[in-house]
Amino acid sequence: MVNKIDKIALFGGTHGNEITGVYLVKKFIKNPDLLQRSNLKVLPFLANLQAIKLQQRYVETDLNRCFAPEDLENLDTILYEQLLAKNIHKKIQENQVNFLIDLHSTTANMGLTIILSDTNQFHLELGSYLSLIEPEIKILHYASAQKNQLLRSNIKLGITLEVGSVPQNVLNADLFMKTEKIIYNLLDYLEKFNQNKIEKKSHNLVFYEVFKTIDYPREEGDIIAMIHPNLQSKDYEPLHPGDPLFITFDGETINYEGNATVYPVFINEAAYYEKSTAMCLTRKRESYVTFN
Amino acid sequence: MVNKIDKIALFGGTHGNEITGVYLVKKFIKNPDLLQRSNLKVLPFLANLQAIKLQQRYVETDLNRCFAPEDLENLDTILYEQLLAKNIHKKIQENQVNFLIDLHSTTANMGLTIILSDTNQFHLELGSYLSLIEPEIKILHYASAQKNQLLRSNIKLGITLEVGSVPQNVLNADLFMKTEKIIYNLLDYLEKFNQNKIEKKSHNLVFYEVFKTIDYPREEGDIIAMIHPNLQSKDYEPLHPGDPLFITFDGETINYEGNATVYPVFINEAAYYEKSTAMCLTRKRESYVTFN
Known part of the structure; x- marks a missing residue:
């Protein structure tokens, strides 16, 4: 049961080459009024x-992947990002976020995706509210084995906004503006939530649940195939048994x-080649959400 | 006047994060027969x-940008890539490429682009031949001030194949296969050229000539605007006076x-943010090419 949200942390540049978030956060640091709400x-x-300076992930x-509680407590983990985590x-604790x-x-x-590590009632209501305003939004439930290693897992109510497709180190104006709008709608929601002013609504929320990742075919570690052209850019679309997945270099x-039919996401994400992930497979779920 | 082409150098991974070329060259190294022609x-x-190992440009x-003759001769230029150049x-000289x-x-x-540093008759005939087989091909004449710094400028008959859009460190199977096909068609052309067997043809060749680069609007070095959504991905399409170019973060x-109407290319190329280039403006040209 969530009572009140009053301290919100908004992170950009967790990966230094994903610059939509970097430039949005820079804009907000320069214009703090944009984030101001009466009770937040x-x-x-x-x-x-x-990493931002180096234009690298x-x-x-x-x-x-550095936020697992055991790693945060381990004084022997001293890589740059382990210390930074x-x-x-x-910082999150001291600010009582x-x-x-x-x-x-x-x-x-992946268009405009909200990633949740769990499907608690608060998150589902929030997802419903936001996707009723912006039907392009997709809700992805990604509770991987590594979920407690993520930045969003530092607190119970952490979410990721994942937008694409956009190359690393590139700004896409359309995605930039849509991400900004989602942030404002989200803050409006939290403001109204605190005031008990959310309009009562019911909504059949569709969301996608990651259950498996698939690697590229490899030989001695190196990939020997690419995402099949029929599958390229088809995130959230049905993939049926027998459908083309990869095409080898030959x-x-x-x-x-x-x-069974599945719905792949993160198809051909640049940073996932090294993580042995060509795509994540999801199942489509529905949840009837009533909220006020 | 070109008499005979017999030694061809095919480079991939000049930029380590442009992996279409990297994996194509790896394929050819593994399967040298694919590149074999009777007289080449x-x-x-x-x-x-x-750079390939580091997955960086x-x-x-x-x-x-390291191949200017004065830099190649300068024993005081000792950055890694300067030495590599x-x-x-x-290697190019010793192999008599x-x-x-x-x-x-x-x-x-930019789809399938062939970039030429000049418009000599040999290059125009080659461009005509290839674009008659594959009408998607665009010919770009890019004779920048830096043109003698490029790898392709090491010899008179150097061309660049530039394919996109594809994010850095990502393989797009469709572009991979189309690039491979262009290489085969090109080798077939050179083989026939040496045999004097090119079919006589006339062709009104359209090509695009870079005459200017445009930077992002900036304040104290940092960008303050993005490519306008109306212009995003519209490479080679007409841009008229008064058309939207950028949209600021506000x-x-x-x-x-x-x-005058121009035809932008390299719109929103990731690696060109640091080169102060948001796009290159071209003029559309036509040349009546007769060849055999």
């Missing part, structure tokens, strides 16, 4: 300034051998 | 192995103030 304090942060290791974690937004972008065609098609 | 010797090279400086230059292909990719929506539109 919103703190904009650039998470990994060193990270300096030494992926910051967004401890610092960010402390009770809601966290982490801004990301992807080379996959032109041979590899089909999906599962036994 | 084709040498596939990975240009910047260190370059290690210390842009390799594709000298090495590559020597007389045709060079450099494989690149771009985050701009939502203000900045229009094109030129006095």
Whole structure:
């Protein structure tokens, strides 16, 4: 049961080459009025300034895998991002943050995605509210084994905004403006939530649940196939058993051998080649959400 | 007057994060038969192995700006890529290469582009031949002030294949296969050229000539605007005086103030933010090419 949200942390640049979030946070730091609401304090942060300067995802290791409680407590983890994670974690605690937004972008065609690590009632109501305003929004439930390593997992109510497709180190104006609008709608929601002024509504919320990741076919570690052209950019679209999945460098098609229709996301995300992830498979779910 | 082409150098990975060329060259190194033609010797090279390993454009400086003759001769230029350029230059000379292909990719929506530093008759005939087979091909004449710094400028008959849009460190199967096909068609052309077997044809060749680059609006070095959504991905399409060019982070539109219609390319190329280039403006040209 969530009573009141009053301290919100808004992070951009958790990955230094995902610059939609970087430039949005820079804008908010310059114009703090834009984030002001009657009963909220919103703190904009650039998470990994060193990586931003280098225009790289990270300096030494992926910051967004450094927040597992055991790693935060371990004084022997001393890579740059491991130290930075401890610092960010402390900042979140000291500021008594009770809601966290982490801004990301992807080379996959995921449009406007809100990623949740769980499907608690508060998150589902929030997702319903936002997607009723902006029907393009997709809700992705991604409770991976590594979920407690993520920045958003520092507190109970942490979400990720994931927008794409946009190349690394590129700004897409349309996605920039749509992300900005989602942030404003989200803050409006939290303001009204605190005032008990959310309009009562019911909504059949569709969301997608990651249950598996698939790697590229490889030989001795190196990939030997690419995402099949029929699947490229088809995030959230149905993939049926027997549909093309990959095409090898020699032109041979590899089909999906599962036994049920699935909905892939993060298809061909640049940063996931090194994470052995060509895509994540999801199942489509529905939840009847009543909220006020 | 070109008499005979017999030694061809095919480079991929001149920029380490443009992996279409990297994986194509790896494929050719593994399967040299694919490049074999009766009267040609084709040498596939990975240009910047260190940058490829790091998944970065370059290690210390842009390799594709290191080939100016005065820099190649200067023993005081000792950045990694400056040294590498000298090495590559020597390799080209020792192998007596007389045709060079450099494989690149771009985050701009440039489809299949052949970039030429000049419009000599040989290049125009080649461009005509290839674009008659594959009408998607665009011919770009880019004779920048820096043109002699490029890998392709090492020899008289050097061309760049530039394909996009594709994010850095991502493989797009469709562009991969189309690039491969262009290479085969090109080798077939050169083989027939040596045999005097090119069919006589006439063709009104359209090409685009870069005459100017435009930077992002900036304040104290940092950008304050993005490519306008109306212009995003519209490479090679007409931009008229008064058309939207940029949109600032505050939502203000900045229009094109030129006095004639132009055709922008390299719109929103990730690597060009640091080169103060938001796009290159071209004029559309036509040339009546008769060849055999």
